Amino acid sequence: MEKRRVSAMAMAFSPCFSPLVFLLLIVGCTARPLYPLPSKVAEGTRKPLQTSRPYNIAHRGSNGEIPEETAPAYMRAIEEGADFIETDILSSKDGVLICFHDVTLDATTDIYQHKEFANRKRTYEVQGTNTTGFFTVDFTIKELKSLRVRQRFPFRDQQYNGQFTIITFEEYISIALDATRVVGIYPEIKNPVFINQQVKWPGGKRFEDKFVETLKKYGYKGSYLSKEWLAQPVFIQSFAPTSLIYASNLTALPKILLIDDITVPTQDTDQSYWEITSDKYFDYIRKYVVGIGPWKDTVVPVKDNYLQTPTDLVARAHSHNLQVHPYTYRNDNQSLHYNFHQDPYQEYEYWINKIGVDGLFTDFTGSLNNYQEWTSSFALNDSDDRASKLLHKIALMVTSYEKV
Numbered sequence: 001m002e003k004r005r006v007s008a009m010a011m012a013f014s015p016c017f018s019p020l021v022f023l024l025l026i027v028g029c030t031a032r033p034l035y036p037l038p039s040k041v042a043e044g045t046r047k048p049l050q051t052s053r054p055y056n057i058a059h060r061g062s063n064g065e066i067p068e069e070t071a072p073a074y075m076r077a078i079e080e081g082a083d084f085i086e087t088d089i090l091s092s093k094d095g096v097l098i099c100f101h102d103v104t105l106d107a108t109t110d111i112y113q114h115k116e117f118a119n120r121k122r123t124y125e126v127q128g129t130n131t132t133g134f135f136t137v138d139f140t141i142k143e144l145k146s147l148r149v150r151q152r153f154p155f156r157d158q159q160y161n162g163q164f165t166i167i168t169f170e171e172y173i174s175i176a177l178d179a180t181r182v183v184g185i186y187p188e189i190k191n192p193v194f195i196n197q198q199v200k201w202p203g204g205k206r207f208e209d210k211f212v213e214t215l216k217k218y219g220y221k222g223s224y225l226s227k228e229w230l231a232q233p234v235f236i237q238s239f240a241p242t243s244l245i246y247a248s249n250l251t252a253l254p255k256i257l258l259i260d261d262i263t264v265p266t267q268d269t270d271q272s273y274w275e276i277t278s279d280k281y282f283d284y285i286r287k288y289v290v291g292i293g294p295w296k297d298t299v300v301p302v303k304d305n306y307l308q309t310p311t312d313l314v315a316r317a318h319s320h321n322l323q324v325h326p327y328t329y330r331n332d333n334q335s336l337h338y339n340f341h342q343d344p345y346q347e348y349e350y351w352i353n354k355i356g357v358d359g360l361f362t363d364f365t366g367s368l369n370n371y372q373e374w375t376s377s378f379a380l381n382d383s384d385d386r387a388s389k390l391l392h393k394i395a396l397m398v399t400s401y402e403k404v
Contacts, residue, residue, distance in 0.1 A: 047181035049083060049233050051225070053376060054352055055359035056368045057186055058082035059328050060101060064363040065157060067149045068108065069099045070164035074175045081369030084184035084235065086361060087172055089211060090191065091199045096141040097169035097210060103191055104133030109147040110162060117143070126194050127267045137198040141168070155332060169211075173218050177232070184233030185220075187211070188258070192243045193268050208243050211236075212250040224254040224290050235325075237293055240268040241276070241285065248288045256325060257285055259294040273298070277313060282320040291323030291358065299326055299355065307339045314355055325359035326351070331367055345371050 061073025062080055074085045087099040103126055105111040111134045120139065123132040136144065150161035169187065176183045195207045215234065222228030237256040238244050244255045260266075262273040275281060277294075294313060301308040314324045329351070330336070331344040340346040344364065348371045351357050362368045 046179075049182045049184060049230060051230075053372055054357055055083045055184075055325065056081060056365060056372065057325060057359050057361045058085045058365040059361040059363050060087065061085060062363070062365045063152070064331060066160055067151045067164060069101060069167070070149050071167050071171065071175060072160070072164055074172065077365040078175070078179050078183050080366035081373070082183065082365045084186040084233065084359075085172075085176055086186040086188070086237075087169075088188045088190040089169055090136050091195050091207065091210075092139060092141040092144055093137055093199070094140045095199055095201050095210070097214060098136065098141070098144060099167050099169060099172045100136055101190070103137075103194060104131065104135055105139075105144075105147065106133040108152050109149055109166070111147060114147065124194070124198070126191065135198075137195065153332070155334060169214050170218070173214070177218065182231070182233065184235070186235045186237060186256075187215075189236065189238040189240065189243045189247070191267070192238065192240050206246070208246050209250070212247055215251065215253065220253060221251065223252045229253070235290075239266065241266060241271070241288075242268045245288050254290040255288060256291045256293045256323075257289045258327075259292055259298065261295055262298055277316075279316060279320070282317065282322060286320050286322055289322070291325060292317055293325045293327060293361070296326035296329070296351070299324075299357075302337060305338050307337055310355060314357060318356075323358040324356075325361060326357055327361035329360050329362040329364070329368065331364045348372075349375075 058074070058077030058080075060068035061070065062077040062082075063069070063073050066073040066076055069087055074087075077085050088101045089097050090100050090103065091097055100108075102108065103124075111117060117134065117139070120134050121132065122135055122138060123130055124135060125131070144166050147166060148162040149164050149166060151158055172187075173185060176185045189208060189211055192207050199207065201207075201210055215236075218232075220232050220234045235254055235256050236244070236247055236251075237258055238247075239258040239260060241257060244257060247255065257276070259273065259276060265272055266276060271281075276285070277292075298311070299313050300310045317324050329344070329347060333342050336342055336344060336347060340350070344367050348360070348368055351360060352372075360368060
């Protein structure tokens with residue numbers, strides 16, 4: 001190892017190596033950075049949303065690093081290059097919409113440390129199953145704000161536990177709008193059947209009404225890829241088809257039908273996986289949605305942690321002009337299938353180039369952004385292309401020296 005280091009130093013200062021140093025200096029002045037900073041644009045404008053490659057959807061923020069659905073998780077995801085920041089919308093007891101995944105607070109907050117709330121534990125039926133815990137709908141927004149969020153998975157970084165609060169839907173929107181480049185939002189109408197049962201708004205309004213009203217309040221409007229949508233991009237998502245159909249009567253904003261495991265029926269219409277992924281149903285639902293968001297293990301089945309033969313779900317969805325945004329891509333070894341040899345870049349390569357998806361929900365926004373930056377052929381302009389070719393030549397030169 002020491003000999004190689006000395007040899008490399010000698011090479012750097014040798015006359016024969018000076019052309020390489022010169023080339024590196026040129027590239028340093030002209031090459032496109034592999035990890036571009038946000039807002040590298042003219043003053044007074046914001047870098048637009050990219051639409052030339054699959055969307056990088058920050059699942060609950062950059063929650064592989066920071067506790068999910070918190071302001072720092074979303075800001076980190078934006079720093080790392082997310083196209084969209086994704087969230088789940090639930091409600092407090094007093095009807096304030098919040099960003100939180102589970103209907104109960106047990107798994108990802110310090111609720112058990114708050115003795116003043118010990119008598120709030122309840123049992124409700126949620127999606128046909130009796131569930132016991134501390135439910136968001138039994139706490140006011142002030143009470144929810146007194147809690148602190150923690151990392152869901154024990155094998156991830158625990159250093160941020162207890163530092164961050166639950167945020168509201170409006171706070172989440174503000175994070176996206178305050179970004180120095182255009183960043184989309186991807187909120188889910190979460191458990192609408194349960195929320196509509198437990199929370200009542202004035203005037204008989206539904207959860208979906210409040211959800212869409214909030215988006216309109218902040219200027220979100222327009223159909224997919226319209227001028228208005230590109231200025232403030234958003235996808236509305238839900239596992240409940242009736243909620244998406246209802247929302248379609250309130251806004252033209254694009255919607256995504258989420259699809260659960262093959263064993264789980266829809267929470268509102270009790271339809272099977274096979275029914276809602278049939279060609280007949282795709283013909284029907286395409287009037288209301290622009291795409292589907294399936295669990296990735298239903299797109300490519302898995303046995304003993306090995307991928308099996310891919311289904312035709314993506315091809316059939318595309319034939320109905322529906323986008324496909326599978327969930328969830330995770331770098332953790334516990335989540336990567338053996339085929340990818342503990343390498344998330346191999347997983348991205350497989351899903352983007354072989355399966356052909358249009359967006360990816362990921363817990364690790366930075367790694368997906370890095371993969372797409374390193375492999376993108378769309379983002380290169382003429383000068384960038386020259387710089388890229390120059391880098392390739394340099395790589396060949398370095399390789400030849402290593403062989404010597």
